[in-house]
Amino acid sequence: MFGLDERLSLCASLVRSGVSVADIGTDHAYLPVWLALNGRIKSALACDVRIGPLDNAKSNIEKNGVGNIVKTVLSDGLDEIVSDDADDIIMAGMGGELIVKLIDRTEWLKCGDKNLILQPMTRAEVLRRYLCENGFAVKEEKACISLGKSYSVMLCSYDGIRRECSDEYSYIGELAKDGSYESKRYIYVINEKLKKKLRGCKEGTEDYTSLLQLIEKFDGYSRGVSEK
Numbered sequence: 001m002f003g004l005d006e007r008l009s010l011c012a013s014l015v016r017s018g019v020s021v022a023d024i025g026t027d028h029a030y031l032p033v034w035l036a037l038n039g040r041i042k043s044a045l046a047c048d049v050r051i052g053p054l055d056n057a058k059s060n061i062e063k064n065g066v067g068n069i070v071k072t073v074l075s076d077g078l079d080e081i082v083s084d085d086a087d088d089i090i091m092a093g094m095g096g097e098l099i100v101k102l103i104d105r106t107e108w109l110k111c112g113d114k115n116l117i118l119q120p121m122t123r124a125e126v127l128r129r130y131l132c133e134n135g136f137a138v139k140e141e142k143a144c145i146s147l148g149k150s151y152s153v154m155l156c157s158y159d160g161i162r163r164e165c166s167d168e169y170s171y172i173g174e175l176a177k178d179g180s181y182e183s184k185r186y187i188y189v190i191n192e193k194l195k196k197k198l199r200g201c202k203e204g205t206e207d208y209t210s211l212l213q214l215i216e217k218f219d220g221y222s223r224g225v226s227e228k
């Protein structure tokens, strides 16, 4: 049996036991195949917008003998699936802006019993802001390090409450709370990017001052971490 890397393992750990899963942007379908092999789910749809990745998914499903549990679907986002198909929806390894677009046009996700497991590769701050401002609650957020890179995974569901999103929250979400090395390392990496951004800001402006305040705060949260 194959293992998952830290990033996909963290996503898998947030899937509820015995549910139906949709893995959007599945590529090789490692995650749904692993969940099926480990008896963790009732069924899964491995969805991708491109034929090539879906072919990879199909051969991986066949190779592991889980075709009775995992089916492939050619779908742009969730367009070809319906609410009854999935309890837990995973979107991992795609950009934050794309994830926002796919959530926003799928009305049936706005239902309290659906769990979204989201792992943005880029622009996580855009995704967090969208979730806050559009009635999705982040119930849990965890960070991991995989092949030297830091990732965050969020477990969310819709509760209809629109929340204000501070700049701090948009960049680090719930991660300042848990104090784990992985979370501190994620904050450290984000802060390095903010420090670069600060160098392009004019000193004395409002933007400069608020960015500097954020950086000082994040320095505190990530004390003791170095990128290596």
Ligand SMILES: C[S@@+](CC[C@H](N)C(=O)[O-])C[C@H]1O[C@@H](n2cnc3c(N)ncnc32)[C@H](O)[C@@H]1O
Residues within 6 Å of the ligand: 008, 024, 025, 026, 027, 028, 047, 048, 049, 050, 053, 075, 076, 077, 078, 091, 092, 093, 094, 098
């Ligand atoms: C980098 S792979 C991520 C694979 C896997 N989810 C992971 O995290 O390891 C991104 C996949 O998303 C798919 N994708 C991109 N846009 C999509 C969309 N609009 N709907 C469904 N899949 C999409 C790509 O074809 C690709 O296979």
